[in-house]
Amino acid sequence: MSVTINTNSAATIAKNNLNNSNTMLQKSLNRLSSGLRITAPSDDAGGLAVSMKLSAAIKRTDAVNTNLMNAQSFLQTQDGAFQIAGKVLDRMSELKTLAADVTKNATDVANYDTEFDALKSQLTAIGGETFNGVSLFSSGSSATTLSVATTESGGSSVTINQAALGNAVTNATSATDLADVSLAQITTAIENVATLRAQNGAQSSQLSFASDMLTVNKQNLEAANSRIIDVDVATESTQLARANILVQAGSAMLGQANASSAIALRLLGQ
Structure with missing residues (x-):
């Protein structure tokens, strides 16, 4: 090997x-400190693109699940109104029975009619209840529906009812007084509200299963994304140790290569 001054190939x-070793060391440090296998697009451009799509799908899944929970709250609030309506109708049927007592005079019956009128007003008020500004009930003779997405892609949905509560209890609310309504009419109204509660429960159950499916989907999406984006700490720790040794060895050898030029000076000194 020739001895030169201008060029030190060994040092280069x-x-x-x-x-190169220092680049590997810095990359391992970045990965371990961030917990990410991909810290720059150049690490895995294709994997990064897939990860971004999966991350967006995970966020959309969370948002859809939040919407489902809000729809559940809507149905729970609606069912609470059904329960109160049922209690009001129960009291109406009780008043109708009490008013039929032969021992009650006209004043007693009038007092029952006063409460009956108040209960009719309460049923009407219940029919106007809202949830966050959205009507719980339809104002028409039939139910209207609200569509709730059940997948992050928006390709599937379920419907929940804005039930026609007013129409369900019309037999009881259209009567002017207790004498104008039969016990059978009030009983029919109670049965109608019971049917609406059953429909409410069925829709709530469907939303619960849809939410469970979203939870499972999110877990699978997160697992898939983790395999792409997250660092394997055990493997990367090994790479860090290797790179650290190479940096130390490279530093030592660079010093040794630079020192080798001193041979030329000693030759010139002779």
Whole structure:
């Protein structure tokens, strides 16, 4: 091997190796400190693109599940109104029975009619209840529906009812007084409200299963994304140790290569 002054090939090679080792060390440090396998697009461009799509799908899944929970709250609030309506109708049927007592005079019956009128007003008020500004009940003779998405892609949905509560209890609310309504009419109204509660429960159950499916889907999406984006700490720790040793060795060898030029000076001194 020739001895030269202007060119130190050994030092150049050692420097390049040291730079490469230092790059690997910094990459391992970045991965371990961030917990990510991909810290720059150049690490895995294709994997990064897939990860971004999966991350967006995970966020959409969360948002859809939130919407489902809000729809559940809507149905729970609606069912609470059904319960109160049922209690009001129960009291109406009780008043109708009490008013039929032969021992009650006209004043007693009038008192029952006063409460009956108040209960009719309460049923009407219940029919106007809202949830966050959205009507719980339809104002018409039939139910209207609200569509709730059940998938993050928006390709599937379920419907929940804005039930026609007013129409269900019309037999009881259209009567002017207790004498104008039969016990059978009030009983029919109670049965109608019971049917509406059953429909409410069925829709709530469907939403619960849809939410469970979203939860499972989110878990699977997160697992898939983790395999792409998250660092394997055990493997990367090994790479860090290797890169650290190479940096130390490269630094030592670069110093040794630079020192080798001193041979030329000793030759010139002779």
